[in-house]
Amino acid sequence: MAQLIIDSSHFKHNLDLISSHLGSIDKLALVLKDNAYGHGIKEIAKLARDYGIKSVFVKNEMEALMIQDEFEHITALYGSISPTSPTNIYQTIHSIQMLKSISPQRGIELKFNVGMNRNGLEIKQIQQAIQLILERKLKLVGVFSHNGYGDDGGDEMQKQHQTSQEIKEQITYLASKLGFELPRFHFLSSSGALRQEKIEEDLVRIGIASYGYLCAPIPIASKLKPIASLWAHQISKRTLEKEIKIGYSGAGVMPRDHVISTYDLGYGDGLLRLNEHHGRLTCAQGEEILPRMSMDCFSCLSDQEKICVFDNAWKWAEIFGTTPYDILVKLSPSIPRSII
Numbered sequence: 317m318a319q320l321i322i323d324s325s326h327f328k329h330n331l332d333l334i335s336s337h338l339g340s341i342d343k344l345a346l347v348l349k350d351n352a353y354g355h356g357i358k359e360i361a362k363l364a365r366d367y368g369i370k371s372v373f374v375k376n377e378m379e380a381l382m383i384q385d386e387f388e389h390i391t392a393l394y395g396s397i398s399p400t401s402p403t404n405i406y407q408t409i410h411s412i413q414m415l416k417s418i419s420p421q422r423g424i425e426l427k428f429n430v431g432m433n434r435n436g437l438e439i440k441q442i443q444q445a446i447q448l449i450l451e452r453k454l455k456l457v458g459v460f461s462h463n464g465y466g467d468d469g470g471d472e473m474q475k476q477h478q479t480s481q482e483i484k485e486q487i488t489y490l491a492s493k494l495g496f497e498l499p500r501f502h503f504l505s506s507s508g509a510l511r512q513e514k515i516e517e518d519l520v521r522i523g524i525a526s527y528g529y530l531c532a533p534i535p536i537a538s539k540l541k542p543i544a545s546l547w548a549h550q551i552s553k554r555t556l557e558k559e560i561k562i563g564y565s566g567a568g569v570m571p572r573d574h575v576i577s578t579y580d581l582g583y584g585d586g587l588l589r590l591n592e593h594h595g596r597l598t599c600a601q602g603e604e605i606l607p608r609m610s611m612d613c614f615s616c617l618s619d620q621e622k623i624c625v626f627d628n629a630w631k632w633a634e635i636f637g638t639t640p641y642d643i644l645v646k647l648s649p650s651i652p653r654s655i656i
């Protein structure tokens with residue numbers, strides 16, 4: 317059976333590298349959303365907890381409940397949290413309307429728009445939001461924004477960062493004036509945090525870098541180690557001559573006389589569907605994959621019983637014109653995960 321192997325020493329290596337850049341492990345919060353970017357939320361949560369991570373961010377309540385006992389602080393980035401869920405699960409607030417309806421029992425984190433113009437409150441709504449929080453006695457745990465230029469750096473990133481700092485200043489001022497406890501502040505994800513020399517905020521939210529990738533051309537990128545390797549098992553094999561056709565519409569053509577095997581992963585398992593118009597794609601050790609990928613299997617010039625499909629998602633990302641995030645997050649939760 318196919319398998320996703322998570323290398324715990326690589327994960328630890330990445331977290332060591334990131335926390336030494338941050339100057340402290342206390343500033344390191346991990347993003348485990350979308351099944352930990354396809355790696356397996358339960359498996360990654362255990363490794364993160366053992367490392368000493370206290371705060372994590374997930375997609376929604378369903379994900380939060382899967383790891384409810386592992387962390388002090390679990391924030392669901394989207395959706396609402398039901399009253400019966402544990403109190404270490406916080407809801408992200410994207411609008412004034414949400415502040416009016418949320419239960420005062422539930423911890424909340426305010427999300428501010430600093431220029432991506434997707435989600436969150438506007439800076440001019442700070443007063444109104446704080447007023448509602450005080451009136452309704454809501455539990456304000458955190459305040460955050462998301463920088464849309466972390467991968468790019470430069471003036472645009474600094475401009476959004478400056479707006480985030482203004483939000484922090486305004487809320488800090490209101491806290492001292494009105495006498496409420498300061499929430500935690502966090503504004504940066506992997507690339508922004510690893511670009512920034514000094515992190516002034518309480519936390520940064522690290523996703524992709526902990527999994528061993530970075531889509532920004534900064535020196536630390538080459539030191540990260542991908543933590544996942546994807547393995548497939550041989551279903552069937554035969555020896556075919558050069559120019560024999562394989563699979564649907566005969567799109568795969570033998571480049572030479574060779575043994576060809578099918579392996580037990582396909583686009584139904586979340587791999588992208590390689591076809592004859594994409595570039596030449598190989599497995600981790602250079603074994604050529606022939607198009608077209610099927611739903612549950614692919615054909616490859618190899619005789620091995622077990623094959624490493626990839627141990628670095630960049631090759632796949634490049635062939636499909638996308639990012640490692642996109643390749644990894646699609647990996648089906650039904651592929652068994654194991655930690656070494």
Ligand SMILES: *Cc1c(COP(=O)(O)O)cnc(C)c1O
Binds near residue numbers: 393504507522
């Ligand atoms: C996904 C996400 C992150 C993590 O981004 P990376 O680039 O993977 O580090 C941080 N914050 C928010 C709000 C996110 O949605």
